[in-house]
Amino acid sequence: MTMTTIDYDAWEQVLRTNTMAPLRVAAAFLPQVARSRKKIIATVTSWMGSIAANEAGGHYVYRSSKAAVNAVMKSLSIDVKAKGVIVAVLHPGWVKTDMGGPDATIEAPESVKGMRAVIAKLKKKDSGRFFNYDGTPMPW
Ligand SMILES: NC(=O)c1ccc[n+]([C@@H]2O[C@H](COP(=O)([O-])OP(=O)(O)OC[C@H]3O[C@@H](n4cnc5c(N)ncnc54)[C@H](OP(=O)(O)O)[C@@H]3O)[C@@H](O)[C@H]2O)c1
Numbered sequence: 403m404t405m406t407t408i409d410y411d412a413w414e415q416v417l418r419t420n421t422m423a424p425l426r427v428a429a430a431f432l433p434q435v436a437r438s439r440k441k442i443i444a445t446v447t448s449w450m451g452s453i454a455a456n457e458a459g460g461h462y463v464y465r466s467s468k469a470a471v472n473a474v475m476k477s478l479s480i481d482v483k484a485k486g487v488i489v490a491v492l493h494p495g496w497v498k499t500d501m502g503g504p505d506a507t508i509e510a511p512e513s514v515k516g517m518r519a520v521i522a523k524l525k526k527k528d529s530g531r532f533f534n535y536d537g538t539p540m541p542w
Pocket of ligand 1: 448497498502506
């Protein structure tokens with residue numbers, strides 16, 4: 403898909419799924435999360451949503467949906483701070499899934515194991531941050 407062949411209806415659908423749905427889910431479960439022991443909301447984003455790391459261009463639809471969910475979760479982290487809730491966004495790595503394809507560098511269990519370890523270590527000071535699945539901080 404190039405800038406002249408963008409399917410704007412499909413873009414709207416991607417924004418609904420990748421950007422709006424995570425906030426709807428977070429808002430729906432916020433009372434339960436606030437009462438939980440760890441109080442964490444973690445969203446799977448992508449390094450493709452990093453504006454700072456974008457050196458290849460293109461991918462308008464996907465990049466914008468992930469950059470937007472990053473912005474949404476950053477705001478949420480500030481808005482729920484008083485409730486003690488931690489909000490973080492995670493890049494899962496390049497994973498061999500339907501989306502990642504067979505050339506991806508890691509299998510799904512490695513990605514999930516890594517993200518679970520990052521989530522387990524999240525502290526209040528990490529709220530509003532963007533991490534790779536191995537715990538490395540990602541550029542916005
Ligand atoms: N794979 C990678 O290398 C990679 C890299 C960076 C980020 N990510 C992110 O990681 C997450 C998981 O990706 P994946 O690689 O597992 O992709 P995937 O293999 O394409 O799987 C996507 C999943 O999302 C579900 N889904 C899609 N649209 C939906 C909707 N409107 N409502 C409910 N469910 C919907 C699909 O359900 P159905 O099976 O029912 O269609 C499927 O289970 C995504 O947020 C993706 O952007 C992946």
